[in-house]
Amino acid sequence: MTFDSNAFLIIFTGALIAISCGFLGVFLLLRKMSMTGDAISHAVLPGIVIGFFVSGSQRSLEVILGAGLLGILSTLMIDALRKKAKVQLDASIGITFTLLFAIGIILINLFAYKVDLDQECVLYGEIAYLPIDLWITSSGLNLGPRITWLAGVNFFLILGFTYFLFKELSITSFDEQFSSAIGIPSKGINLALMSMVSYTTVSSFESVGAILVVALLVVPPSTAYLWTKSLIPLLRLTATLGILIAILGYYLAYWIDSSIAGMMVAVAGAFFFGSALIKGNWPLGLRGTSKSSPAFDS
């Protein structure tokens, strides 16, 4: 067990990503849109590939733009399938993300000779290489790991997003009709949230991979939701979980020599199932004689 600057950087970055994802995830959870978040994180793939192809680099603005556009497109497509074609919601999500993901893989194979983009790297990334991947300015100044900067910028963006739009986000999450009635553009807020989700997915996919972003979007908020129902404690608990997950995930992965991002998710899963065991409504016989109030809220 060691603690050096590399370990600190990885844990710090992991925690930043986990907290940013968690904050967005809380609102997705409250809107019952967790699977939409999942769908977006798959659906950005073609955008990433096209952006990559156009700019020739994984780190360009084009990649982020492409992914953002595809994220919004997938939200709109899910909505259109549901409202215009009257397909039930779960099927609309399933059809949308599989189609876009398939197109993404086809594009990767199509451009395989021209771009060095690995489908595995997009899907499950690798945070362990973060300390090597430095941001060096043209004058040779070493500014530290690039991904940490990216995660930091993303973190402050999302912090700002939730802080300034807090009222709008919470009202639209709890009562969409009321929010429309008092003049909040609920559709616009929704689209803004979805674009933040796609932006987070794309800025994190290098480090934790597209699919594991979903875990960080969904699992910590769900875990926190088992313990509390109020919004502010929910956000606080999610952030705490994010930090814990980053620390434990790093050391466990270090210990068995495996994927750090994967281990972060496994730790998140352990917290989740543990909380479900503690807070779940057990049948009367198993609940024992604890003084906790019987669950009226099932």
Place this chain on the structure above:
Amino acid sequence: MEDFLYFFTFQDPSITWVVLGIMLLGIGSAYVGTFSFLDKKALLGDAISHAVLPGICLGFVLAGEKDPRYIVTGAFLSGALATFLSSWLKQHTKLSEDSITASILSVFFGIGIVALTAIQKSGNPEVAGLNSFIFGNAIGIAEADLFLYGGLSMAILLVLSLFLKEFRLMVFDPGFGKAIGFPMKGIRFVFNVLLILAVVIGIQAIGVVLMAALLITPGAAARFWTDRLQPLLLLAAFFSILSGILGTYVSFVLPQMPTGPWVVVFLSLIALLSFIFSPKSGIIRRFLARRNYLRKTHKDHLMKALFKAKEAHKERLTLEEIHALYPFHKKEITHSLQELTTQGLVLQDSQGIRLSTQGNSDAMRIVRLHRLWELYLNESMNIAPDHVHESAEQMEHLLTPELEAQLEQRLNYPTLDPHQETIPRDTP
């Protein structure tokens, strides 16, 4: 063209095998998926397909090589655990279904990635093949494995066809099934087993992420063409086979192209075409129906306005007067006016607009329906006279001649409506 003939005459046994394999997998998952689509649990299949990854790794570690029996068993077990956990969480926590599905999916996949990375770092040379589970490799299915997968697929089809009635009950009315004595829990258990099996064998060909498409899309597309279960299943299977063959063909002609994603693209294409063009409930069909209905209501309103003017002994109305009556529908009124004039129901001259003889009788009918319905609501439903107008405003466009006759008979050919206005009739 040569490629086309070569492919579709199935001269090459390896093509035959691949196509056969894709078809068997496709039919099996289309059948199971259609049921879970109707059950509104379409994304459970997606969760299961991500959740089998840890099991695949476990099977690999235990066997030490890519032995399909170990891998299928391992995958099945972790899929079963995921299914069990998601139904347990649904029953015992306050979490909503979609956050449970998303959590299970990502946690299991994360654990799978941990296991996969650990195995890869162990340096086993066989490990390269494991990645094919994530992205699928239809061409890579060996002939020997095909018998295992094909056999399982046939078994799924057989069970689903034998117990069609039971599964139909599970999907459409489990409460009724329970009441007449069917073991609904057992039936759901068997269905979950089939679903997991279908996912486990499908993943070989199409991969973890795209498996959901094989389950959801055929059923969703077929649903737009029929309301009956058996044609629905057959149609879903047909869509699945068709896109399976097309996908294999593309990857045969362009060898660098993967099969699975192309199958999904063709499936989605079929689905999108169905959503748009289906004559039953497609987007175009519903758009036209709505437009025609709106046009009819605007025409009806225009004729009603002219008729009421006539009742007030005013033979003609000017365009401005009509516009003043419907200030928000000026464009539509102009359009209806043109249509009614060409139909000969409305006459226009320099002094204004008036109804023709035929138009007068049509307009009279609309007003009659409106007032009959008001009277019916007032007399038979005991609704106060000042509350009946809104409903009548809608029903006047919808009542059929048969219903009109019934209303007349039931109300005994009344002369006055609740607002003491005459119910107009053609004098014979």
